Amino acid sequence: MPDDAPIENVRAAIAQRLRHERALGIETVAPVALERRAAPTAASESILYDDVELKEAPAAPEAPVNAEDKAARWAALEARAQACAACALHRERQTVVFGEGNRDAQLVFVGEGPGEQEDKTGRPFVGPAGQLLDKIIGAIGLKRDDVYICNIVKCRPPGNRTPADEEVALCRPFLDEQLALLAPKVIVTLGAPATKTLLGTTQGITSLRGHWRLYKNIRVMPTFHPAFLLRQYTDANRRAVWSDMKQVVEKIKE
């Protein structure tokens, strides 16, 4: 890399190299420290784009070099998550809800955190909100097995409270690594915490939903969380989510 390469490129190259070394079992830098430096912040809102500005297709997402390397990285990542006690959420969890689905999916859903049913089963989105998410996935002609589903924190916040900023920051490296491995065409963020975390924005979900944004070089469609829809099952909210999902389908077909 040239000496005058943009600092973002240098950081990305260092992060990629260190992720690779970690997959090989070489822990040269604490994962949290590394990924927290690379995580988007509110200052990175300048990298967000409205769909009108997205005239050129973004570059293909970073993908692992080969299937063997990819499988090793998945295995190492999930093992680290299952053993993780980095934040206070590990104290009351029954299981670590790592995420599940098709690891070659073009579409990934990112939610907030496990609820009671998810904590019991170790699977994301299996409670009432999950059943509604299954219906949404079905409505766009896909099955749950066609997509990948995960959350911004892997352990249940007690009482289903919103995860604290520190908990999200400490768990963030798992999500970033999952998305790097998945390299999907589209990410749908479900609700405000997931959207704000992934996009590094302070805007509310009502103004963000329905508009394309970028996470690194992957397109992101923010929409309402299914749990919110269940609480406020109005025509307007259902139409909004359906409108967002129609845009997602069109983008995947491109």
Ligand code: SF4
């Ligand atoms: S929520 Fe994330 S960072 Fe916190 S203990 Fe669970 S896996 Fe670790």
